Amino acid sequence: MCSPLTLDELEKRLANSNFLLKYKNKNFGTCKIVCGNKSYDYATFRKETYKKGHCPDEVEFVNSIEDDVKRRDFTANSIYYNLKTQKLIDPLNGINDLQKKTLRATSPEILKSDGLRILRMLRLASEYGLKIEKTTYCVALSNTDLIKDLSKNKVVEEIKKLLKQPSTKTALKALKLYNKLNVWNKLGLPVNKIKFKMVARCDDRALGLSIDLVDTVKPASVSYFLTQLLDDAGLTKKQLNHMINVLSGYYDALNHLQNKAYFFKYFENFPEIYKLLLKKSSYLAQKYNFFYKYIISHKLVISVSDLKISKKDLKKAFPSLPSKMYDKVLLDALSEVFEGKCPNTSEELLKYIGKKHYHKI
Numbered sequence: 114m115c116s117p118l119t120l121d122e123l124e125k126r127l128a129n130s131n132f133l134l135k136y137k138n139k140n141f142g143t144c145k146i147v148c149g150n151k152s153y154d155y156a157t158f159r160k161e162t163y164k165k166g167h168c169p170d171e172v173e174f175v176n177s178i179e180d181d182v183k184r185r186d187f188t189a190n191s192i193y194y195n196l197k198t199q200k201l202i203d204p205l206n207g208i209n210d211l212q213k214k215t216l217r218a219t220s221p222e223i224l225k226s227d228g229l230r231i232l233r234m235l236r237l238a239s240e241y242g243l244k245i246e247k248t249t250y251c252v253a254l255s256n257t258d259l260i261k262d263l264s265k266n267k268v269v270e271e272i273k274k275l276l277k278q279p280s281t282k283t284a285l286k287a288l289k290l291y292n293k294l295n296v297w298n299k300l301g302l303p304v305n306k307i308k309f310k311m312v313a314r315c316d317d318r319a320l321g322l323s324i325d326l327v328d329t330v331k332p333a334s335v336s337y338f339l340t341q342l343l344d345d346a347g348l349t350k351k352q353l354n355h356m357i358n359v360l361s362g363y364y365d366a367l368n369h370l371q372n373k374a375y376f377f378k379y380f381e382n383f384p385e386i387y388k389l390l391l392k393k394s395s396y397l398a399q400k401y402n403f404f405y406k407y408i409i410s411h412k413l414v415i416s417v418s419d420l421k422i423s424k425k426d427l428k429k430a431f432p433s434l435p436s437k438m439y440d441k442v443l444l445d446a447l448s449e450v451f452e453g454k455c456p457n458t459s460e461e462l463l464k465y466i467g468k469k470h471y472h473k474i
Contacts, residue, residue, distance in 0.1 A: 115156045115193075117176040120144055123155070142174055160184065163226035179204055186230045187237070187249075188217045210246075217246040224252045228259030228299075229267055235294070236275045239287035253294065260299040266347040268300060276318040285313055288322070302342075304329050314392045317385075323360055324389070335364050355382065362386040366397050372404045373451060377444070380408065380415045414450045414457050417443045421459045422466075430463050442466055 118126065120142060124134050127146070135152075137144040142157030158181035161169035175181060178193055185191040188207035195202060210217050216238045218224050224231060231253045238245050245253075260268075275287040291297060292306040307329045315321030323339065332338035339357050348356070362379035363386050379386060383405050390398035408415055417440075424439045434442070446462050449455040455465045 114146070114153050114196075115158060115181065117158050117174075119157050119174055123157075141172060178202055183219065185219050186223055186233065188219055189237075189241075189243070191219055214241075214243050215246050216241075216243040216249065218249040218252065221248060221252045224249070225256050226259070228257070228261070228263050229271065231257060231260060231294075232263075232268070232271045232296070235290040235296075236271065236287050239275065239283050239290065240278055257294050257296065257299050260296060261301075265343075265345045269343075269346040269348075272322075273319070276312075276322065281313055281318070284318060285309060288312065302326070302330060311389075311392060315389060317388075320356070320359065320385075320389060321392075323356070324363065327360070327364070336361050358382050359385050359389070363389045363393075366390055366401055367393065369397075372401075373448070375401065376404065376408060376415055377447065377451075380405070414447065417447050419457075420447060420450065420462065421457050422446070422462045426459065426463065427466070431467070445469070 116123075120134060120137055120139055123144075123146075127134070131148050133147045134144045134155075135147050142159055144155050146153045146155050158175045158177065160173040160175050160180055161184040162171040162173075163169050169184075182191045182193075182204045185205075188205040188210045190207070191203075191205045192207045192211075193202040193204075194200075201208070205219055216234060218234075224234070234245065234249070234253055237243065276284055278284045278287075288307070288309055295305045297307055298305050307325050309322075309325050310328070311324040312318050312321035315324070326342070327335055327338065330338065336357050339360060340353070343353055343356065346353075358379065359382050362375075362382060365375060365379070366386065367390075376383070383401070387398055387402055387405070390401065407413075414420065420443060422443070424436075424443070427434060427439055427442060428436070446455065446466060449465060450457045450462070455461055
């Protein structure tokens with residue numbers, strides 16, 4: 114919803130009603146109008162001035178749709194509906210463009226200051242089956258360097274939106290437009306085009322796209338590449354580590370990592386890895402899945418957390434053991450328990466560690 118009312122004026126109008134204003138941004142005149150479990154996005158009519166970047170350098174509140182419409186990105190997104198008269202207001206002929214299935218920028222200048230609008234253009238064209246008007250496309254093509262200035266967070270959010278399309282065909286169409294406009298290179302990748310294979314086959318398209326990126330770039334280290342790629346992308350540390358573990362597990366399986374070492378690293382996330390492997394190699398997927406089921410059915414100890422001792426126990430039993438050795442010592446103990454060479458009891462584990470490690474200090 115939008116109108117000439119500023120947030121202060123709107124709040125006065127809604128005083129003593131069931132409507133509240135939340136998430137207010139007075140600089141941009143935006144908020145949510147909330148009533149019970151319903152909410153409505155609201156924006157005051159405004160003019161915007163851009164020099165560079167996604168956020169405007171200057172904002173001026175105005176009284177007319179004719180001024181407000183100039184800040185919109187595409188004519189299809191510049192159609193207003195008057196709630197009072199129940200009539201459409203179409204200053205830029207957006208309805209005609211929609212009928213012709215055409216995506217047209219409201220002006221050439223609108224794409225010359227914000228790379229995010231270019232990415233949005235590619236997504237909307239694919240999502241709604243629109244052809245990009247020639248001038249709009251040419252202006253976007255000549256200004257793709259603006260994409261370099263976008264934060265990873267904004268880029269990731271835009272890619273997430275296109276990956277969430279109901280149709281895989283629609284998502285692929287947008288991704289292929291990324292290829293056509295050399296967007297990947299602008300995002301800092303050492304390639305212009307990505308070979309899309311797994312993104313079309315995987316249930317989780319984000320994981321599929323990540324695999325396609327790795328397969329195209331062919332980095333020396335998958336985990337390092339993904340860490341650099343996804344750092345500052347709006348993921349929590351836990352989400353980032355999870356994603357890297359799943360994808361590293363996928364590639365380590367393709368590289369035939371030995372079973373014990375493999376499941377010490379990837380047991381917890383193997384169900385997800387298995388789904389990815391099925392799309393690439395049914396043989397490898399079944400091979401590792403057989404061992405995964407064997408571990409479960411025989412109740413094998415597969416994680417350090419399942420051991421009957423902890424770092425706290427090591428510190429108490431071996432006070433002169435350097436703390437930097439704790440992880441190595443516990444992993445070594447896990448290997449012995451896994452192979453049935455040492456019972457998983459606190460007494461036997463500490464005895465084993467004392468014989469093998471403590472006397473070396």
